[in-house]
Amino acid sequence: MDKRKQSRGQCLFTAVIVLASLLCFGIGFLSGTIYSERVSKDKPFSASTSAEKMVPPRKTSSHLAAGKQQGAADLTALPAATSGVTSVEARTPVQSAEGKLFNVTVCKNTCKKARDGVCNDGRGSKGSINKLSPGDGDTVKPVAQSNSPTSSPAVMVHCDLGTDCEDCGPWTTSSDEPHWIKKEGTLGPVAQLLEKGVEVRVKTSSLMSKYDNANVKSKAAFKFAYTDPKQDTALSYHMEASQLIEKSASKIFFKLFEHHCVKPDGTPSLFVDVGANFGWFSVLAAAMGCRVLAFEPVPHFRAFLEYNLHLNNLQHLVDVRANVVTHVAGQMTKMVVPTTGIWGTASIDGLNADKNDKGATETLSVPSVTLNDLVKEDVLLLKVDVEGWEWSVMKGADKVFRDFKVENVIMEYSPGVHERSSRAEDTFATIQMLLDLTTKGFRVAHIGDGDGEYGTEDNMPLPAYKEVTELNLRYDMHDAKRFGQGLMGCPISDKLLKAGWGENCNAVPEDLSPRSFRCVFGHNTNVWGVRQGSATSHLQTLQGHVGLMALDAPASTYYLVNELNLGMGKRDCKGHDMLPQYQVRHRCPCLNMTVCGAIAKVVEELSIKGHIASNYVLSRSGEFISSLQR
Incomplete structure (x- = not known):
């Protein structure tokens, strides 16, 4: 900077210009303007972390199926905005050491459990965002499981980040203001889930916890939110019992990300996560330095995903889309979502729902997109887990495979879904997907x-x-x-x-x-x-x-x-x-x-x-x- 003496007015003018430039740079980065040379001019995929992109407007009751069981949680509709949210009490925009991110520090006490002497936002002890202390916040005992005797208690979460400041300390995020802070009356992901009767728990991942490379293994020690394992008997059960999801598959992801999330030229590789669920693999990829394009059409899954990204300060690396991915864009697609049992069987037309689970389900209509329309660059890893419709995702990505280099594909292979429903053409398409x-x-x-x-x-x-x-x-x-x-x-x-x-x-x-x-x-x-x-x-x-x-x-x-x-x-x-x-x-x-x-x-x-x-x-x-x- 030029150190010549200036008048007070000149100094003030210069300061305003500099601050405006930094603000524009930060917004430009976060909106995808400063992003990737491989993205097409219309930028169908950006690194934006704006809340308006990550969490679309809520579905109204007209989008949901009638006949819900009395007392069942309404998991698919996002809740209506609540009143009484006050303005930001302390908010300080700063620039990171790398000069790339526009950080915001938030300190509010608008949560119902604020100022109760316990940190309720899932971060742990006051001011700490790195360690999860079992004594902080309400805790529950882990599910008994013989091979995980050291699983730590879960921390119960009652507040969105930045809304329990007196007990947790200020929260600093690497993105622009999240939507529940920026827009008065907007519920954050935790409030959305709690309003619908969905419990939120947090544990720290035990993935690669004994790995020799301390620097790398620390990246896999992210915090991860899940729900009551009695309600979600698959993903949440495993997280509660062992602080780990899909151990052997997760190790493959870890090995792919360890040396390849950051390219030789220093730019981040792209991971595409179709069927992101609560975000286990998206969070891992971002923690290891990848950029992520994540698709999750189920609102309560997406709320967990959003919270997990903010909890680990990774939202600036992940673009979350609320669409169903198929081979035809622009169609409204029916999804059936279970409210008990294996939540991950939420699927198009409910074809992979557990027939033995008589619990309530929710139905929603979601617009479809194709990967051909959105992905315009090389892909380190494409993960597809969409309960039998993987063939449709892959069919809608044929141009991505033709025009760009996709190095790895990890997917669920589910011919049983279509056999059970006697859908012969979908069975053939599932097999042909692997043949291709x-x-x-x-x-x-x-x-x-x-x-x-x-x-x-x-x-x-x-x-x-x-x-x-x-x-x-x-x-x-x-x-x-x-x-x-x-x-x-x-x-x-x-x-x-x-x-x-x-x-x-x-x-x-x-x-x-x-x-x-x-x-x-x-x-x-x-x-x-x-x-x-x-x-x-x-x-x-x-x-x-x-x-x-x-x-x-x-x-x-x-x-x-x-x-x-x-x-x-x-x-x-x-x-x-x-x-x-x-x-x-x-x-x-x-x-x-x-x-x-x-x-x-x-x-x-x-x-x-x-x-x-x-x-x-x-x-x-x-x-x-x-x-x-x-």
Whole structure:
């Protein structure tokens, strides 16, 4: 700065100009004006953290389904604005040391529990934003779980950030004022959830807590908000019990982000999170230095996501969209959201809802977008978890894969969703989605349900995974076509019928090909595709292929031999549910000859003759070599 002597008026004029410049720079950065050279001119994807983008206007009651159970939480409609919110008591805009962010310090006492002597905003002790002290705030005991004896108590959250200043201390955020501070009468994410009867708890992530690199592991020690595990029996249960969600899958994400969130030129890589839920993977990516484009159409999920981003001061790196992602933009899409059980089964048309859960559901209508319209740059990792509609997301991203470099895809693979509803075309599209990856330069690993323990020790490399090959998927496609015709596993030999095989075809998993990918899991599973030759391809180690039988095994082979003693559909051959009368049809050896000896004898005889329909064999090109089903 020029240090020449100036008059008082000149100094004042200069100060005003400088302050205005800094303000414009901060707003420009946060609105996406100063963002990425790879974003197109119309900037469909920006780094904006304005509350108006992150939390759209609330849905009115006309958007919701009628007939809610009395007393059930209304989880999908955002609440009406409340009165009595006063102006900011202390607000100081500052510029960060890097000169990139426009920080705001907020100190208000507008929360109903403000000034009660307890910090209620989830940050922990007064003035602390780094340590979560179990003694601060209301606490609850962790869910009993044998493998997590050290899980710490949860901190109960009753206030939005910045609204319990006297007890928690001032809150500084790296973005412009959040919407619940800026606009009087607007509820923050915590207030939204509490008004709808949704409890908010916070724990610190235990992900990679024993990792040797202290600097890196500290980034994974973020705070994470969730709800009562009795209401959400999946994600929230695991967070309460072990402070961790999907351990083995999370380690893959961590390894991808560790050295690749920040590019060699110092700019952040892009992570696209379709089906962000409460934000576990979005928060992890941002904490590791990635930029994030996150999609979450369910309002109460999105409220948790927003709170988690602000709680960890990461909102400036994440652009949250409230849309459903499909292959057709601009359509209003029906979503059904459970209020109890596994909240994560919220899905288009409710197709993946737990049929055994009789709890209340909410219905909402959400506009759709496509990734083709929004993503205009290279992607480090695309994560897709949308309860059976992954194929639609991927179909609407074909131009992204064509025009830009997508290095990794981690997605849920859910053919069971469409099998259960007899939606043949959607089943074919789900299989074709993976076939397209295998034929376009990706190698696909089966990573299982994400909660496995094998190879998840913090300081060990990722384990070797079995590959999902093109030929495995050819078997899946053939089975799906026969299933749609009601003929999978047919014809059934008269000898099998007389021995007690059963008269029905189309049994899943029993009538699937043992060479298929579909035969190694139940309803759904997870896969990881890596573009060969990319900077991250060395992280994926493949060993063997999926299926419960070798692809080159003779057509006469019937019984399965594997180290885990698993039969069709990953069912335990010696499990208490695998009664002797079911063993042989699941390709497990008969363990009680009195019960299943007769059918075992017939199966062995027919297998040698090639008369077991599901024992068909395909060539590498997908043509039949041996089959009763030609």
